[in-house]
Amino acid sequence: MTAIATPRLKNQEPISQPLITDQWISATWEEFVQILENPLYADSRCYYDKNQFRQMRIETELVNSAHALDHGMTLFAISLYCTLAAIPARGLINCSYTKTGVQGCQPDISYYIGESASLAPRSNSVVNLDEFAVPNLVIEISSSTLGDDLGKKRLLYEQLGASEYWVVDVQEVKIIAFEMIDGGSRQITESKLLGGLAIADLEFALRLSREKSQSEVGAWLLQKYSDR
16 A cells, blocks of 8 residues: 555646555545546556445556466456357456546456447547446456455446456455346356356366466366367
């Protein structure tokens, strides 16, 4: 956790308090946008939710190798599965999304699956969800933020309108997957978006990746998914 004095940008008022990173703090939408547009935080991950708690979170912690490896393995496994199952899919890494005045997020992985694949945005700016569709699968890789990923971020994605939300627990090598229903969520063991993909199979792939190379895990996945 770091307290940082935030400089004023052109034509903007400074944030009313020193910025404390890596935890949720009270903020207005205007304050969140100021941080989002500040080049000092270009490498940070930014979250905001007015609906639930009117707070923002700026994550500045460095990504460790365990987080990075599980990130890559998860993306690889889902993309391979969708390829073999002929499921249209477009995955985005660390993409920033905003819904004006209401919410902002930057999930580790987000997917547009099935009919939504054609709706995936392609631009050089933050994705405005007033103009583009919400990704229907959102994934956070959690090496040090598990409580927050299962708590406030889950509430944020419920309100945002994602269909499924997964949290990859790097320490325990687990995937906690949720289906969003009626403004809430419930835990699932199979992904409806991905045609019944068993979450346990992905967990096994992650455990296997602790001992094997990604190509060796890919060979196991190829055999597993080809048998479907």
